[in-house]
Amino acid sequence: MTAPPIEIHDLTVSYDQKPVLWNIDVEIPEGALVGIIGPNGAGKSTLLKACMGLLDLSSGWVKIYGDPIEQQRKTVGYIPQREEIDWDFPITVRDLVLMGRYGHLGLLRRPGAEDRKIADEALEQVGMTAFADRQIANLSGGQQQRIFLARALAQESRVYLMDEPFAGVDATTEKTIVKLLEQMRSENGTLLVVHHDLQTASEYFDHLLLLNRRMVAFGPTEEVFTEELLRKTYGGHLTVLSQAGEAIRQSKSGKK
Amino acid sequence: MSFAELTGEFFLSLLGQGDAAQATINAILGACLAGLTCGALGSFIILRRMSLFADMLGHAVLPGVAVGFILAGSKSTPALLLGSLAAGLLAAALTRAITSYSPIKDDASLGITLSLFYAIGIWLLSWITRAGPELSSQSSGLNHYLFGNPAIIQTVDLVFLVSAAVVVLALLRLFFKELTASIFDPAFTVSIGLSPRIFDGLLLVLLTLVIVVSLKILGVILVAALLVIPPATAYLLTDRLGRMIALSAFLGALSGFGGVYLDFVFGIGVGPAIVCLAFLWLMTAFLASPHHGVLGRYLLQKKLELKTLRENLLTSAWRIGERGGELTAIPIGELASERGEEPSATRVLARRMNGSGWGRFEKDLLVLNSAGQERACALMRGHRLWEIFLQREASLAPDHVHAGAEEIEHFLDSETLLELEALLDNPETDPHGKTIPPGHSKGRTP
Numbered sequence: 001m002t003a004p005p006i007e008i009h010d011l012t013v014s015y016d017q018k019p020v021l022w023n024i025d026v027e028i029p030e031g032a033l034v035g036i037i038g039p040n041g042a043g044k045s046t047l048l049k050a051c052m053g054l055l056d057l058s059s060g061w062v063k064i065y066g067d068p069i070e071q072q073r074k075t076v077g078y079i080p081q082r083e084e085i086d087w088d089f090p091i092t093v094r095d096l097v098l099m100g101r102y103g104h105l106g107l108l109r110r111p112g113a114e115d116r117k118i119a120d121e122a123l124e125q126v127g128m129t130a131f132a133d134r135q136i137a138n139l140s141g142g143q144q145q146r147i148f149l150a151r152a153l154a155q156e157s158r159v160y161l162m163d164e165p166f167a168g169v170d171a172t173t174e175k176t177i178v179k180l181l182e183q184m185r186s187e188n189g190t191l192l193v194v195h196h197d198l199q200t201a202s203e204y205f206d207h208l209l210l211l212n213r214r215m216v217a218f219g220p221t222e223e224v225f226t227e228e229l230l231r232k233t234y235g236g237h238l239t240v241l242s243q244a245g246e247a248i249r250q251s252k253s254g255k256k
Numbered sequence: 257m258s259f260a261e262l263t264g265e266f267f268l269s270l271l272g273q274g275d276a277a278q279a280t281i282n283a284i285l286g287a288c289l290a291g292l293t294c295g296a297l298g299s300f301i302i303l304r305r306m307s308l309f310a311d312m313l314g315h316a317v318l319p320g321v322a323v324g325f326i327l328a329g330s331k332s333t334p335a336l337l338l339g340s341l342a343a344g345l346l347a348a349a350l351t352r353a354i355t356s357y358s359p360i361k362d363d364a365s366l367g368i369t370l371s372l373f374y375a376i377g378i379w380l381l382s383w384i385t386r387a388g389p390e391l392s393s394q395s396s397g398l399n400h401y402l403f404g405n406p407a408i409i410q411t412v413d414l415v416f417l418v419s420a421a422v423v424v425l426a427l428l429r430l431f432f433k434e435l436t437a438s439i440f441d442p443a444f445t446v447s448i449g450l451s452p453r454i455f456d457g458l459l460l461v462l463l464t465l466v467i468v469v470s471l472k473i474l475g476v477i478l479v480a481a482l483l484v485i486p487p488a489t490a491y492l493l494t495d496r497l498g499r500m501i502a503l504s505a506f507l508g509a510l511s512g513f514g515g516v517y518l519d520f521v522f523g524i525g526v527g528p529a530i531v532c533l534a535f536l537w538l539m540t541a542f543l544a545s546p547h548h549g550v551l552g553r554y555l556l557q558k559k560l561e562l563k564t565l566r567e568n569l570l571t572s573a574w575r576i577g578e579r580g581g582e583l584t585a586i587p588i589g590e591l592a593s594e595r596g597e598e599p600s601a602t603r604v605l606a607r608r609m610n611g612s613g614w615g616r617f618e619k620d621l622l623v624l625n626s627a628g629q630e631r632a633c634a635l636m637r638g639h640r641l642w643e644i645f646l647q648r649e650a651s652l653a654p655d656h657v658h659a660g661a662e663e664i665e666h667f668l669d670s671e672t673l674l675e676l677e678a679l680l681d682n683p684e685t686d687p688h689g690k691t692i693p694p695g696h697s698k699g700r701t702p
Contacts, residue, residue, distance in 0.1 A: 005668075052443075052447050053446065056449070075450035076447070085440075085441065089497075090494065090500050091436070091496075091497060099436075099441070099444065102434075111433070114545075135495035135496075
């Protein structure tokens with residue numbers, strides 16, 4: 001039996017000695033398109049960062065196809081939240097996407113024609129070819145998100161971790177991203193996506209991970225997207241609960 | 257000697273022989289090399305936001321110079337360089353320790369380390385002058401490390417400068433993509449298995465190296481300037497990192513050369529001359545840069561204002577035309593009353609139609625050609641479609657939609673107009689009952 005794409009065991013992460021994630025245990029199956037949902041401060045971004053080895057773990061481990069993340073760098077692509085970027089940096093769209101190839105190049109080697117081709121194909125897939133030579137600042141929010149997706153595609157990973165790819169994105173870009181995610185899954189990719197909107201969560205993802213500092217549930221969307229489990233996840237967040245209730249009603253009435 | 261004579265002498269010495277000429281040549285070489293190296297490395301430094309850190313390091317190496325001198329008993333360049341290097345690394349470590357082990361933030365920490373090391377350096381220098389004759393006799397000229405003095409550059413200093421330049425440029429070239437990634441996106445860099453910390457460390461070591469070999473040119477006080485000003489200038493002039501580095505290196509070298517020249521002719525001190533010259537380029541870029549320059553943006557603004565003014569005349573003319581007036585040649589008086597202003601004011605505006613390609617002011621008439629009429633038509637169409645859009649989609653009352661449409665009509669291009677028409681199901685009248693002028697199959701982009 002082969003190792004699962006992502007296996008998280010007894011994971012605990014702390015900031016300043018206060019735990020923000022408790023004893024997370026989960027196995028993500030191959031080819032799953034997983035949405036991580038939970039209230040603000042639930043530790044969703046933290047979970048992704050912990051998987052990527054960007055944070056120290058107080059306990060537990062994360063394995064990618066049975067190996068620690070350090071040995072599987074080429075297999076995992078990470079798309080962080082957009083705010084942390086310096087948009088005035090003197091880099092063009094194409095150069096940013098080309099960065100996705102750095103993992104394959106290793107130290108000292110410079111990107112070659114093949115790498116440029118892969119980068120251009122990735123740009124094509126997200127519909128940003130016309131912008132290839134622009135500096136990154138002169139782009140809309142949705143366009144910026146797409147080029148980071150293109151970078152992830154250029155990495156040719158098998159596992160993708162995405163932190164709120166739909167945040168602040170226009171409708172066209174949202175459709176593009178959803179199509180892209182499904183395409184990546186059909187090419188045997190496994191995707192773990194932090195998402196903020198309950199309504200669309202039940203539509204976009206085939207699995208859901210309900211998180212509120214501890215894992216409340218993980219499984220196929222139909223099984224896990226229930227009022228009871230959502231109540232447990234969102235606790236006292238009442239407006240969200242009614243949102244959730246509405247979302248469930250709609251999905252049950254066959255909107256999916 | 258006059259300015260011209262001095263200039264002549266300066267350039268002659270580039271070809272000349274003898275100690276004086278050699279000293280000038282050395283100064284020029286030293287300044288250019290320092291400028292080039294600082295400029296190249298400085299590009300990474302300002303992008304990494306280490307500029308103030310560079311300033312701190314520049315000051316912090318002073319005690320290293322003093323200690324090197326004390327231990328070596330002479331102004332041996334290798335000794336002073338080693339001492340400076342050690343002091344620089346120590347200062348960096350202290351700065352980091354302060355922020356890591358206390359709530360004190362980066363800026364305060366830099367201020368602390370800078371002041372401390374600089375003070376110790378000054379103290380040691382004055383101690384040296386009062387120390388026993390063996391030391392103090394050798395010590396004259398240590399002051400040059402404070403303010404810089406390229407006049408005392410010797411061959412051995414040039415050797416170090418060239419070596420440093422070669423090492424720095426080679427390493428920057430070698431690790432270009434890793435440095436870029438770790439500065440731009442540290443999280444991504446970690447995710448591909450590289451450590452941004454290591455490349456920060458690389459920058460730190462290169463920075464200390466460059467500062468140390470440039471000390472004699474600019475002195476402790478100003479050495480950070482070439483690490484900041486030329487790169488900042490280049491930053492304003494280009495959007496690509498490779499070009500920014502090349503441009504910054506060039507500007508640094510140019511400032512170096514120019515500074516030596518200015519000192520030769522006016523005697524103002526090489527360090528300050530280099531820095532002021534570098535700032536001059538920065539000011540030029542600040543004003544004139546096509547993308548970011550103040551002047552460029554001002555001119556763009558003026559262009560936009562003129563276009564808006566002319567287009568407003570066109571729409572006024574169109575309205576007159578709708579009521580049965582002649583569109584090709586409109587009397588100013590009629591135009592003025594349509595616009596609700598004095599004819600004299602309208603005359604001033606109408607004159608500005610000259611040179612627009614849409615018409616001109618002639619014999620107290622606003623004369624519009626076919627291009628101008630077409631543009632007026634498109635503007636009116638845009639205006640009225642937008643009014644409908646606001647009314648339907650934004651639920652604005654009919655008497656609220658005019659002002660918004662008035663502003664946006666200048667910016668609706670033919671593509672957007674087609675989209676609007678499709679969205680609104682090709683309406684024929686606007687909220688005020690006015691006809692919407694027909695569009696053209698080949699739209700004209702403004």
